[in-house]
Amino acid sequence: MxxxxxxxxxxxxxxxxxxxxxxxxxxxxxxxxxxxxxTNHHLFQPLLYQVATAGLTAPAISAPIRHVLRSQMKRGNLTVLQxxxxxxxxxxxxxxxxxxxxxxxxxxxxxxxxxxSYFGHDAWSAYAPGLKTLADAFTIRSRVIGAFEHAERLADAAARAPWMTFVVIGAGPTGVEMAGTMIEIAHHTLPQEFRRIDSRRTNVILLEGSPRVLGAFVPQLSERARAQLDRLGVDVRTGCMVTGIDADGVDYREGDGGPTRRIASKTVIWAAGVxxxxxxxxxxxxxxxxxxxxxxxxxxxxxxxxxxxxxxxxxxxxxxxxxxxxxxxxxxxxxxxxxxxxxxxxxxxxxxxAGQPTRPFRYRDYGNLATVGRKAAVVDLPVPGIGAVRFWGFAAWLFWLFAHIYFLIGFRNRLIVMLDWAVAYWTYERSARVVAEPPPTQGEP
Ligand SMILES: Cc1cc2nc3c(=O)[nH]c(=O)nc-3n(C[C@H](O)[C@H](O)[C@H](O)COP(=O)(O)OP(=O)(O)OC[C@H]3O[C@@H](n4cnc5c(N)ncnc54)[C@H](O)[C@@H]3O)c2cc1C
Missing domain, CATH: 3.50.50.60 (FAD/NAD(P)-binding domain)
Incomplete structure (x- = not known):
């Protein structure tokens, strides 16, 4: 007391x-x-990949904790400590x-x-940042944008290739969302903006250890997501276990006891372990x-x-x-x-x-959603009395979009996100591409 x-x-x-x-x-x-x-902010992590891929600014998906809790502060029994x-x-x-x-x-x-979690290989974190905090999203954004800038400075096509090869490790919702968005940036946002490189030649490779993408979804939706990734041009490689990551790329083994392969890449993103x-x-x-x-x-x-x-x-x-x-x-x-x-x-x-007995926790499942690029998603909703309602494609994407806007904290955030997405939908523009710092020495710890 x-x-x-x-x-x-x-x-x-x-x-x-x-x-x-x-x-x-x-x-x-x-x-x-x-x-x-x-931190001093409450963060809506489900849209963090949008900040990492320059689609949204940080304030659109986060809010100062003191601001979020201002009505509770008025009651006089709350202290907030950073x-x-x-x-x-x-x-x-x-x-x-x-x-x-x-x-x-x-x-x-x-x-x-x-x-x-880097599964016991913590040294990989220097070369393959994960996505959990705003700081992580800024690091990834700076590396992705910086890689194209670096490629533009190189005259030799072979030297450019690793800068234009992006590897995302882990094909859960975050990996799928990152890979789908990155290929769309390369194919639709950047082509008119660079002279020496053709950004449409960018490779985005999605590596997954298990046999399918979105392993937490039913196989039917995994297949839909994979087909959409294929259509977008993402190179999806399932059944591939990463065995090494360094400043110049990724090593992985194909299947159980299969051959070891190497991808030369300067930008690797970790979306595999928690x-x-x-x-x-x-x-x-x-x-x-x-x-x-x-x-x-x-x-x-x-x-x-x-x-x-x-x-x-x-x-x-x-x-x-x-x-x-x-x-x-x-x-x-x-x-x-x-x-x-x-x-x-x-x-x-x-x-x-109050001296009463406590109650066991009961979880209400609202289903699973994941977006695959700019206008497709997969949705799996449990509906009491009916069973599962599953759909995909554009309708699923609209559902995903409104669900995420609805759950964002604060009217201002919802408005910003809706406006940014409306502009991005019609123009492919990624409005948050301004990076204050020069990119970190790419791939170096
Ligand atoms: C990239 C990404 C995408 C996701 N997408 C989805 C999605 O689409 N749908 C979905 O339902 N879920 C999604 N999730 C999962 C979801 O965000 C988490 O399940 C949820 O945030 C867990 O809530 P939590 O309160 O346990 O932790 P968090 O929301 O992570 O909050 C933990 C808080 O603790 C603070 N903290 C941590 N350590 C310390 C410390 N030592 N001292 C002080 N403060 C500390 C952190 O700053 C943070 O504010 C996603 C997660 C990530 C990372």
């Missing part, structure tokens, strides 16, 4: 999809809330911050999400629980940590299950999952404070 106010102290770590919903669920309660995030959380002392009930400060809590909600936030390890060390293979924290049905009901873990950091009809099912690492867990963790905390 807070000695001055006698209110329970609730600390929320992370102001992403899960953290912000947890906060909203608690803001009217008689509790003292502190929310901590290392700080990196470095540890959690579960025995002493304190959160440790990067400046050495300690933040005491009575209840803790951890929602620090996930980060990239690992839970390192704070999972701090929770495990303090509570004795064992993390799953992705470093996620296994949680109880009510999203609490076993033996520590004062700690809830939600969103991408939680290995949570949904308790509906039938067997409990794993909750996928998607934004609706994080948001629903945020609301559920807040509701359970209120129940606990």
């Amino acid at each position: 807070n000695a001055t106010t006698a209110r329970p102290r609730v600390v929320i770590l992370g102001c992403g999809f899960g953290g912000i919903e947890a906060l909203r669920g608690l803001s009217r309660a008689d509790v003292e809330i502190t929310i901590v995030d290392r 700080a990196q959380v470095t540890g959690i002392d579960t025995a002493g009930r304190q959160v440790l911050l990067d400046d050495g400060q300690q933040l005491p809590y009575d209840h803790l909600i951890v929602a620090t999400g996930a980060t990239h 690992a839970a936030s390192p704070l999972g390890r701090a929770i495990a060390a303090g509570t004795g629980i064992t993390l799953d293979r992705a470093g996620r924290v296994p949680v109880e049905p009510d999203l609490g940590v076993a033996g520590h009901p004062e700690i809830s873990v939600i969103g991408d950091l939680a290995a949570a299950r949904s308790y509906g009809r039938g067997e409990p099912r794993p909750v996928p690492g998607v934004s609706p999952g994080a948001k629903q867990m945020g609301r559920a963790a807040a509701a359970n905390l209120l129940r606990r404070l």
Whole structure:
């Protein structure tokens, strides 16, 4: 309890999809809330690839946390701190911050999400940036735009080739979205703007270890997505395991025990692996629980940590299950999952404070969407009583577009995105191509 106010102290770590919903669920309660995030903005990650490919500016898909939470701030029980959380002392009930400060809590909600996993090859990160934060998106955008600029300066076609070859590793939604957009930029946005290079000769290669793209979708939609990628001109190579990445390209093995091949490329993007936030390890060390293979924290049905009901873990950091009809099912690492867990963790905390029993978490699946280039997408929607409704192509793209605009935070963001997309749709222009810094030394760590 807070000695001055006698209110329970609730600390929320992370102001992403899960953290912000947890906060909203608690803001009217008689509790003292502190929310901590290392950035000053709430980020809509599903459209991050648009910033990385210069279609949208950063403010279109993000908003200052203090602005987003201004109505909650008026209630007088919320403190927002921008700080990196470095540890959690579960025995002493304190959160440790990067400046050495300690933040005491009575209840803790951890929602620090996930980060990239290079499957034990962390050195690859220098050559193949992943896409998780705005800083990542700026790095990728600068490398992609910088690669064309570099190619224009080279007289020799052979020397240009690696600068005009882009490799995206991982054909989940992010990889597919990146590859589809990059080929469209090369084929439609840039051709009139360069003199020496013909940007239509750009290669975009999408490497995937499993046999199909969009492996989380049903095979029918994977095939549709692949056919659309083929039409756009993306070179899709499935069943290919990456074995090395360096400053000059990518090595991969075809199939199990197949030949090793090399792609000479100066721009490689990593969209293959996700690992839970390192704070999972701090929770495990303090509570004795064992993390799953992705470093996620296994949680109880009510999203609490076993033996520590004062700690809830939600969103991408939680290995949570949904308790509906039938067997409990794993909750996928998607934004609706994080948001629903945020609301559920807040509701359970209120129940606990009221001396009532907590309830098991139940995930409502709203389906899977992925866009493939400028005007095609695949959509898989579970409709109660009907089963799955699946569609693709332009209608699916319109659905994807309005769903993403609807879920963006703030009217201003929705307006900017709609305007930018309308212009881009008719003109192919990518309005966010201005890069303040010269490109980093490409491919160098
Ligand atoms: C490129 C990309 C595309 C995606 N596309 C989709 C999509 O189309 N549809 C979909 O449903 N899902 C999509 N996702 C997944 C979705 O974004 C996540 O499932 C969701 O963001 C998880 O929410 P969360 O609250 O757990 O974490 P996040 O939303 O990631 O929030 C975590 C927050 O914690 C903060 N944080 C992390 N570590 C610390 C620390 N040590 N100290 C302080 N603060 C910290 C971060 O700054 C961040 O604000 C995508 C993800 C990515 C990266």
